[in-house]
Amino acid sequence: MSILAQISESEDAIFQVEFEQFKPSNQDQIREFEGKAPMQFLAPDVNGEEQFLGNFKGKTVFVYFFNQQCGICKEQVSAFNLMQEEKGNDLKIIAIGDGSKEELKTYQETHGINYSVLYNGKMLGEAAYGIEMGYPRLFVLDDEGIARHVLPEEAFVEASKTYLMLENLYKLVNSK
Template identity: 30%
Template sequence: MLKIKWTILLLLVTNMIAFAQAGLKLSGKLRVLEPTEIRLETIFGERILTMQVENNQAFQTECKEITPDVYVLYVGETRQPIYLTNKEVTIKGFYDNKNVDNSSISFTGIDKYYELAEWLPKEKVDRKKTISPEVKGKLEMSMYSALAYLANIPVYEPNKFLWDCMSEEAKTTYSGKWLGQRLDSLKKLAIGAKAHDFTYVDPEGKEVRLSDFRGKFVLVDFWASWCGPCRQEMKSLLPIYNELKGDDLVFISVSLDKREKDWRNMLDVEKLPWVMLWNKEGFTIGDAPNTIQKAYGFYGIPFIVLIDKEGRFIARGLRGERVKEEILKARGK
């Protein structure tokens, strides 16, 4: 009887110790040029753990119970999104705060992050990134929304696919909430969404609206005279236009030249036979897109979309032969 009581007590103590140690802990040793801060934040910027690291000195944080999810780890000013669970993560290597490219840091205890990395898109260009449908049923909890965060695809459909793979509980996590917000902002750009009804001037100074062409398929090409690939794409559009033109189809090229004279010079040179308009806002490079770039969700040109007879997106990011293919598909041919 006494032996049984001692066994039960030992089990209770062991479980209490294990419970007390449960949680995320960061530990390791780094060579650094100067004292460096390591901190962990949620993707919304809430601080979770922080410590100061000295050169070649072992460090460790207290255990902190977290919800398994993607977090942001900072080593100095270097930012790394990473999927973490309630286990110890070791960080070792060399960090050069003056030239980060010289740094070499290794991690252990991030197996779930490596699992996610296997599903990240292989494409380098954002608009071409895809998520393999085979991922469905292969991940758990917030790993689907974490994958969306890490992949950072600026297109509605792959994000919606990952959202539909999630449980309601997973949607309440940090990355789940982020993905919900992401979908809200991308929904207006989804295939089938209503295209923004712009108004620009034609060469005669007359205002022309997209909605003037309701009842027709509309191909809209955003370009600028200084953009070499844009001019080349226009030349590719000409034979497609000549082959497929009809009462049910309109081509519109919207110039994003900042100077009207540059647009008009191009008109004289190219003499294209479809609707030519000018957006005097011009094209904005970087993280501050102009009104039409925000409305249509593009950061580079040429950018071509096909819009149906009701003014909804049929296809986005078209180039080359895909233009012809999508028009024929829209016509049911």
């Protein structure tokens, strides 16, 4: 089984996320998601561009669920921005928020988000992506569209370590 829960920093700045530290209900959900292709979706982002999950084969994809009231979610924007800038076309970040198109368009502009933001994501989150795992939560898909790592809310204990965690997850997924 792959990852995830509490993040601890080692001497080599590699982060270990321990699966056993997740709530039992989250462990069960993670087992259901990892190793499988998640439900495909086609939805417009706040800029009106259609985002179809199936179009991103050949790339690592981060599907990130957040809401505007989540404090750590706001603090993580710079880490996701930096990952998108550094990885360019090899990484697709799709953030899915609960708000309306207008609310999330303003949120994207206010926070300088440089990745895709989908709106009205609560239904998608509830239907197919483990709403019980809280906010934020992250699904890391490999270049074949398979969920390799799923991180529930409790994996994100320190926003200051988000970038290193994302970088580590990216490397794990791409170290075939």
